[in-house]
Amino acid sequence: MRRFIEVLPGPKPVKYSLAVAIVLVALVALFFIYDWVGSSVLDTGGTIG
């Protein structure tokens, strides 16, 4: 994680802000992927046809 932050551009506060932003975007993307997989495979809502 520390290595990942160090690679980011800018001074330390910018590096940390970027890291937080990247993690948030990744979490939101993950949420949508989970949502899609869940409603396609695990439980489609029981529709017919």
Next chain:
Amino acid sequence: MDDSFNTTATSTRARTSSSVVVKTIRVIGWTSLIAGILILGFVAQQLFVTSWFADRNQAALEDQAQTYFTEASAGAEVVPYVPSQAGLQPETGSGTPVGADPSDGTEMEVRRTILVEPAPPVHQAFAIIRVPTIDKLKDGWTVVEGVTRSDLKNGAGHMPHTALPGQPGNAVISGHRTTYGAPFHDFDQLEPGDIIEVETAIGVHTYAVRETEIVRPTELWVTEPRDGAWLTLTTCDPKFSSRRRLVVFAELVDGPNAEAILGA
């Protein structure tokens, strides 16, 4: 000198080899850890997060349904009930009285009438389903018009173009079994005779379970119109899989239109 060189070379080789093993184990360890966290996250998201959102939306949807009841009840109409039209959504403001003689145009007495509410707009919360024998549905669960993925995120949806609850024909409602509040989670516990109530703008329609069946998701016959007034509830089966559908067939036994439909 040679011995010393050989020992150093062997030791370097051993260190390199052990470093490769350590690196491999480290990569496998991190990969397993990340995969485990992702899988746990998926399970948590599906079981808890989706249900948390659905439960939270229920309060708002119930308010929306109550508002809709007031609006739609004003637009409800009394129309003649023609048994041969069972399965079709009666058109409001039209219909030939039962017994009308088309040959000479004379009208005979209208024997039976039913109360018909206007078709709800897509995505509208328009009904509340209650099942007294199932804890989750004792207090009711809101049903929206439509069965798209987003409609069903709130738990249960009415299949458009099928009859509305309380109307002649076959009203089809689908719902989640394990996620998004899982309103139909315990449908495998329903037995013939169990009561299902559906509240709409024109009143509370009471159905009695007649049978349950497990079918393939492509078996469209379960949604086809039927004589009388039926409620067909569909959900995934088995739990945590969408391989099959658990279908509950229930017949109207009481409600604003029951007498007209059952007496036909």
